[in-house]
């Protein structure tokens with residue numbers, strides 16, 4: 001059955017979307033069947049994949065009677081990599097469903113049938129802890145928390161960690177997590193200071209792989225490509241492949 | 253009467269909080285009386301100023317009968333610079349007030365009395381277009397949209413610009429805006445490509461001042477200082493002072 005990974009951090013701009021895409025694509029390169037789920041109304045994952053607002057999203061799946069998730073999931077240009085896109089209707093999802101007692105299970109329930117046909121489901125979430133992120137946490141059995149080695153990002157890790165703890169207790173479910181350092185600047189003293197702080201607070205949760213700041217990553221997104229296709233020798237391409245290996249060893 | 257500036261972008265991590273703090277502090281350095289409003293439940297502005305969750309926030313102001321805004325506004329360690337902090341109760345603000353027909357005026361109405369005693373009110377907002385950002389837009393007469401010269405940030409500018417347009421029409425209010433390039437990397441080809449795109453779409457809205465990527469800024473936040481106090485010769489310190497001048501010329 002598929003491993004379901006939620007990629008979460010309420011701090012903005014820490015490479016959640018970038019990690020969902022490039023870690024997911026790297027697992028696919030290793031022959032795993034991977035479904036990426038864009039569960040953010042900003043639809044950044046969908047945009048970076050070159051999709052438009054005309055694509056169907058999880059909202060359409062939920063609100064179209066008798067629609068099958070297979071009609072909404074799309075192939076990407078990459079072998080073994082599929083995506084469940086987001087579109088502007090995703091903004092309505094929270095508004096229309098927040099009052100349901102079971103609103104946190106909406107995503108999990110729809111993903112059930114897919115867990116038999118893929119190896120990984122990786123969920124992108126918005127920079128906040130609310131409807132969308134809570135749905136992702138409930139659907140997941142593992143959480144990756146990307147963070148930069150900067151004061152405010154490191155400070156934000158505690159909040160998502162707290163949410164994970166609450167979900168584990170109240171829903172009596174297993175939910176482990178790991179922290180991924182992103183956009184690392186090896187030459188930054190401030191970066192080293194904050195990395196130390198991260199290790200002090202979360203020692204065994206910090207992944208060995210770090211993704212360094214790499215202009216090739218920004219260039220790849222302008223081209224709507226995964227960085228491994230844009231420039232497979234670039235540091236971030238190699239590091240996301242390395243991350244896929246590390247995750248495989250941890251979860252399988 | 254005070255000029256009210258909302259600092260908004262639904263893209264995460266584009267230096268909204270950093271701009272509210274450092275542009276606000278720079279205006280204060282020039283002798284203006286400046287109130288910073290932390291209207292984000294993440295409370296990053298308050299945290300960077302060294303404040304804790306024990307401080308009163310806008311929520312306390314609204315929900316404590318007969319409380320005056322002067323009891324909630326705090327001096328900062330900087331001359332001419334005050335802050336209305338955020339705390340974790342701010343998460344309740346949206347939940348408890350979204351159903352009010354006039355919810356978008358909550359912030360504006362509370363700020364009225366303060367507009368006579370300061371020169372600038374600068375509002376920090378979360379990376380989303382919803383309750384908090386809409387309140388900030390309704391209270392403001394000017395919007396600064398910080399953005400990086402990166403594919404997803406530039407893409408996000410259109411959304412806040414759209415929200416501004418809608419508010420101007422539906423509320424028949426004047427609301428102008430300008431775009432501030434942040435964390436600029438002069439050596440990045442991708443950055444130059446995206447800067448061109450920004451100019452193509454928003455030519456006359458892009459501010460002349462750009463804030464470059466500067467490790468001193470990250471260090472200053474670890475120290476809970478404005479960058480001008482931490483290292484006044486640093487590029488970002490000089491650029492935020494320059495920005496304050498440019499804004500003064502535009503708005504006064």
Ligand SMILES: Nc1ncnc2c1ncn2[C@@H]1O[C@H](COP(=O)(O)OP(=O)(O)OP(=O)(O)O)[C@@H](O)[C@H]1O
Pocket residue numbers: 011012013014015016017018019044125126127182183211212213214215217218221236262263264265379402403404405
């Ligand atoms: N390794 C890297 N090197 C350089 N730039 C990067 C790297 N990883 C991500 N970026 C850039 O940083 C920006 C933020 O990344 P991304 O949008 O993935 O973050 P996010 O956490 O999903 O943001 P949000 O909170 O807005 O959803 C993007 O412009 C992206 O291209």
Ligand SMILES: Nc1ncnc2c1ncn2[C@@H]1O[C@H](COP(=O)(O)OP(=O)(O)OP(=O)(O)O)[C@@H](O)[C@H]1O
Pocket residue numbers: 010011012013127150151152153263264265266267268269270271296377378379434435463464465466467469470473488
């Ligand atoms: N000029 C700069 N040079 C280097 N780092 C910067 C600069 N400006 C901001 N930063 C860093 O970038 C990160 C993001 O900045 P900031 O938190 O202000 O963005 P934001 O848009 O408010 O994020 P969010 O969407 O999470 O509210 C912070 O760690 C900050 O220290």
Ligand SMILES: [Mg+2]
Pocket residue numbers: 016017018040044045125
């Ligand atoms: Mg994202």
Ligand SMILES: [Mg+2]
Pocket residue numbers: 268269270292296297377
């Ligand atoms: Mg912020």
